[in-house]
Amino acid sequence: MEKITVEKNTSPAQIIYRVINYGGLVLVIIWGMLGIPYKGVMATAQGTINSLLRGIINPDMGYMTNMTIDGLPYAIVETIAIAISGTFVSAVISIPFALLASQNIVGKRVSVAGKFIITLIRTFPELILALIFISVVGPGAPAGILALGIHSIGMLGKLFSEAIESMDMGVKEALESCGGSSPEVLFRAVLPQVSPELISYTMYRFEINMRAASTLGLVGAGGIGAPLIFAIRTRAWPRAMIIVMVLIVTVSIIDMISSRIRKRLV
Amino acid sequence: MDKIIVPRPNHLKRNIVILAVVALILGSAIFAGFNPVTVIRNFSKGRRLLGRMFLPPDWSYAPKVIPPLIETLRMAIVGTFWGALIALPVAVLAASNFLNNPWISKPVRLILNIFRTIPAMVLASLFVAVFGIGPFSGVIALSIFTFGLISKLTYESIESIDFGQVEALMSLGANKLNILRYAIMPQILPQFMSYTLYGFEVNVRSAAVLGYVGAGGIGQTFEHNLAWRNFDRVGVIIVISFLVVLVIDFVSSNIRKRLV
Numbered sequence: 001m002e003k004i005t006v007e008k009n010t011s012p013a014q015i016i017y018r019v020i021n022y023g024g025l026v027l028v029i030i031w032g033m034l035g036i037p038y039k040g041v042m043a044t045a046q047g048t049i050n051s052l053l054r055g056i057i058n059p060d061m062g063y064m065t066n067m068t069i070d071g072l073p074y075a076i077v078e079t080i081a082i083a084i085s086g087t088f089v090s091a092v093i094s095i096p097f098a099l100l101a102s103q104n105i106v107g108k109r110v111s112v113a114g115k116f117i118i119t120l121i122r123t124f125p126e127l128i129l130a131l132i133f134i135s136v137v138g139p140g141a142p143a144g145i146l147a148l149g150i151h152s153i154g155m156l157g158k159l160f161s162e163a164i165e166s167m168d169m170g171v172k173e174a175l176e177s178c179g180g181s182s183p184e185v186l187f188r189a190v191l192p193q194v195s196p197e198l199i200s201y202t203m204y205r206f207e208i209n210m211r212a213a214s215t216l217g218l219v220g221a222g223g224i225g226a227p228l229i230f231a232i233r234t235r236a237w238p239r240a241m242i243i244v245m246v247l248i249v250t251v252s253i254i255d256m257i258s259s260r261i262r263k264r265l266v
Numbered sequence: 267m268d269k270i271i272v273p274r275p276n277h278l279k280r281n282i283v284i285l286a287v288v289a290l291i292l293g294s295a296i297f298a299g300f301n302p303v304t305v306i307r308n309f310s311k312g313r314r315l316l317g318r319m320f321l322p323p324d325w326s327y328a329p330k331v332i333p334p335l336i337e338t339l340r341m342a343i344v345g346t347f348w349g350a351l352i353a354l355p356v357a358v359l360a361a362s363n364f365l366n367n368p369w370i371s372k373p374v375r376l377i378l379n380i381f382r383t384i385p386a387m388v389l390a391s392l393f394v395a396v397f398g399i400g401p402f403s404g405v406i407a408l409s410i411f412t413f414g415l416i417s418k419l420t421y422e423s424i425e426s427i428d429f430g431q432v433e434a435l436m437s438l439g440a441n442k443l444n445i446l447r448y449a450i451m452p453q454i455l456p457q458f459m460s461y462t463l464y465g466f467e468v469n470v471r472s473a474a475v476l477g478y479v480g481a482g483g484i485g486q487t488f489e490h491n492l493a494w495r496n497f498d499r500v501g502v503i504i505v506i507s508f509l510v511v512l513v514i515d516f517v518s519s520n521i522r523k524r525l526v
Contacts, residue, residue, distance in 0.1 A: 028343060029343060029344070029347050031340070031343075032339070032340040032341075032342075032343030032344040032347070033340075033344050034340075035336065035337055035340035035401075036340055036341065036344055036401050036402055036405050037400065037401070037402065038402055045396050045397065045398075048395060048396050049396060052392075052396070077297065078297065078298060080294070081293075081294035081295075081297045081298040082294075082298055084290060084291060084294040085291065085294045085295045085298055085300055088291045088295075119512070119515070120512075123471070123508055123511045123512050123515065124508065125471060125474060125475050127475045127478060128475075128488075128504060131492065132312060132315060132316065133312065135311055135312055135315040136305065136308050136309060136311050136312035136315075137304055137305055137308055138308075140299060141298035141299055141300065142298060142299055142300045142301065142304070142305070144298075145295070145298055145300050146305065211383070211385045212385070214385055214388070215385045215387035215388060218387060218391070218478060218479060219478070222298065225387075225388075228388065228391075229391055229479065232391050232392060232395055233395075235395070240392075244384065244388065244392075247383070247384070247388070248380055248383045248384065251383040252379060252380070252383055255379075255383070
């Protein structure tokens with residue numbers, strides 16, 4: 001039987017290239033590890049883990065069934081409300097940004113500027129936005145909505161503009177050749193064509209915002225985050241664990257519903 | 267000229283859906299107490315805060331921002347490394363087309379889904395309580411978060427590989443390990459590396475804020491200065507970390523474009 005041999009590229013240049021690439025990667029990782037001091041587990045860690053586990057076994061059911069404004073159901077509903085409103089705000093604002101960033105709508109030069117603005121917004125952490133908006137509207141859910149609404153433009157604007165750039169230009173050209181004005185072209189050709197993708201991306205962003213909304217409370221922007229961080233700081237493990245568990249279940253359910261809808265849309 | 271008459275389709279179902287969605291959005295806005303008028307009326311307050319932060323930022327504080335920023339980068343690198351390292355074997359287990367055993371892939375996926383529902387911030391605050399304040403807690407939180415993210419993306423690409431190569435090896439009598447080594451890995455490694463870089467980008471951003479709950483990095487410096495109301499220093503921290511994130515995103519997304 002004939003043997004098949006595959007020749008490996010062993011030219012010196014190739015070997016040097018690989019050594020630099022992989023060696024550099026290894027060096028970077030080692031450099032990173034040297035900077036993380038492992039001070040050993042705290043002396044109290046064993047006790048903390050034990051009480052954490054005890055919290056998982058008998059969570060604070062009274063908190064979960066507390067239907068008042070201090071209870072868990074209210075906080076969860078508020079978190080969902082923040083995520084929904086924030087996503088909606090950002091979806092609306094993202095459309096003009098996306099149009100500004102789409103090469104086939106505004107031309108190359110403007111689209112580069114539009115893309116740059118969207119990237120800038122995306123890099124700005126929502127937690128810092130939340131802090132800024134807390135100073136505007138005071139602590140509470142509205143600050144969270146604004147923070148999510150602005151931050152999500154960064155991702156939605158990018159996805160929207162990609163959808164607009166890859167759309168079929170025929171419809172737009174047909175309307176233009178019939179003398180359609182630019183608002184007509186926008187509302188009758190561009191938006192109807194890309195709307196399923198736009199809605200699908202918005203749903204996807206809603207899933208992400210649901211997770212974000214549950215952490216915004218850490219800085220006082222409403223939602224489940226505030227009672228959670230308070231429970232963790234005061235070592236109220238039964239309460240912290242019921243919050244984490246309810247959060248996992250809620251986010252999973254929302255993910256499931258949203259991905260079902262998304263599959264049907266596109 | 268003849269007019270072309272397009273019959274109007276029945277929009278009843280669509281309109282009901284739209285109405286329900288609008289009601290949901292309005293309901294949430296009202297429930298959360300969102301009032302656009304207050305926002306616009308109080309806008310000057312926000313402008314004042316931004317002025318104190320950025321006009322001008324306290325540039326003399328900049329040298330003190332660099333060490334925690336480097337710590338943030340280290341946290342992101344180590345967190346991504348461990349997360350990706352654990353994600354690869356788990357993704358192989360979770361892919362339905364490799365082991366062909368739903369009794370393994372389904373539970374693994376369920377666990378992965380649970381991991382992905384917990385935000386990194388919540389993980390970090392839990393680990394700070396267990397391991398103490400410092401970057402180590404942050405690294406563990408980031409590792410777990412990255413693990414969930416990368417393993418999901420990777421098992422999805424394992425499931426969409428070209429199966430011809432696997433079948434070719436099977437017809438030669440190769441065992442599972444050989445199939446993994448010679449048919450699956452070469453196909454998914456570029457994508458896996460790209461997902462890892464993406465995870466790194468996400469991690470740099472989360473590592474920058476994790477310190478807010480005490481998990482090390484620039485966030486901790488940020489929180490101190492905010493608590494002392496040193497807004498001009500906060501401005502410097504925001505500007506510098508913003509630039510670093512921008513550069514990392516740019517470099518990493520260029521490498522990713524070359525990979526896939």
